[in-house]
Amino acid sequence: MSFNSINTNVGAMIALQSLNAINRDLSDTLRHIATGLAISSPKDNPAVWAIAQNQRSESHALDAVRASLQRGQSITDVALAAGETVTDLLTQMKEKMLAASDTSLDTASRKALNDDYLSLKRQIDRTVGNADFNGINLISSGNTGQVRALANADASDTIDVDHVDLSTTGAALSGMRADLLGAPISAAEIKAMSGAIQNVTSALSSLGTRSYALETHMGFIDKLQDTLDASVGRLVDADMAKEATKLQALQIKQQLAIKSLSIANSAPSYLLKLFGG
Numbered sequence: 001m002s003f004n005s006i007n008t009n010v011g012a013m014i015a016l017q018s019l020n021a022i023n024r025d026l027s028d029t030l031r032h033i034a035t036g037l038a039i040s041s042p043k044d045n046p047a048v049w050a051i052a053q054n055q056r057s058e059s060h061a062l063d064a065v066r067a068s069l070q071r072g073q074s075i076t077d078v079a080l081a082a083g084e085t086v087t088d089l090l091t092q093m094k095e096k097m098l099a100a101s102d103t104s105l106d107t108a109s110r111k112a113l114n115d116d117y118l119s120l121k122r123q124i125d126r127t128v129g130n131a132d133f134n135g136i137n138l139i140s141s142g143n144t145g146q147v148r149a150l151a152n153a154d155a156s157d158t159i160d161v162d163h164v165d166l167s168t169t170g171a172a173l174s175g176m177r178a179d180l181l182g183a184p185i186s187a188a189e190i191k192a193m194s195g196a197i198q199n200v201t202s203a204l205s206s207l208g209t210r211s212y213a214l215e216t217h218m219g220f221i222d223k224l225q226d227t228l229d230a231s232v233g234r235l236v237d238a239d240m241a242k243e244a245t246k247l248q249a250l251q252i253k254q255q256l257a258i259k260s261l262s263i264a265n266s267a268p269s270y271l272l273k274l275f276g277g
Contacts, residue, residue: 096114
């Protein structure tokens, strides 16, 4: 092929190919800078993009796990706060019972102690009845209300917190004297009250253990999510310092390619001089 042709300008073709390649690289670099991503679509790197998408999906799924754990923590914390109140109320009831066991008390004093005792008893049921969060009560009368918090992204594992009845009709407070009137208060009844306090503290200890499990797993999920996000970043994030340097180099190469194309396009005009033009 002749290099002195006015039909085929090989130099211009080469210069144009070079300019097009530079423009493509410049476009990619500008996209990397604009998005902050070196790999933003499957065409950039299909395998790495697929891996990153799967990890992103896992990280987003952990948001639901975190929400479930947080809800479980709130439910359990409300139950613990109410349970502590129940313990305090039972301690006061025991105090009233001990005072009423004094056989030298007159009727009016015993009745006053009984009124306080019954008021404290009603307050226990009021407390446990209102210890709900998001419609779930772990210590109410009956056996409904429990926590099944998600522990992983595929819902194959849960952290469970079971219901315990801390009302005055529940098993934990069974054997507690109905009132302080009537028959003299026996040592066995006072012991039964101590047993009720122990039952409540034992139930609260179990709730505290489960609450700590929720809190600990929450910390792990936070770390796992951060690790996944960091791993995705290592796969697809652009090195902005590198991209900035590359941008400057490409802009210079683009200017040189445009200049080369201009020179190549003007080359055929020099042939006119051969004809005396």
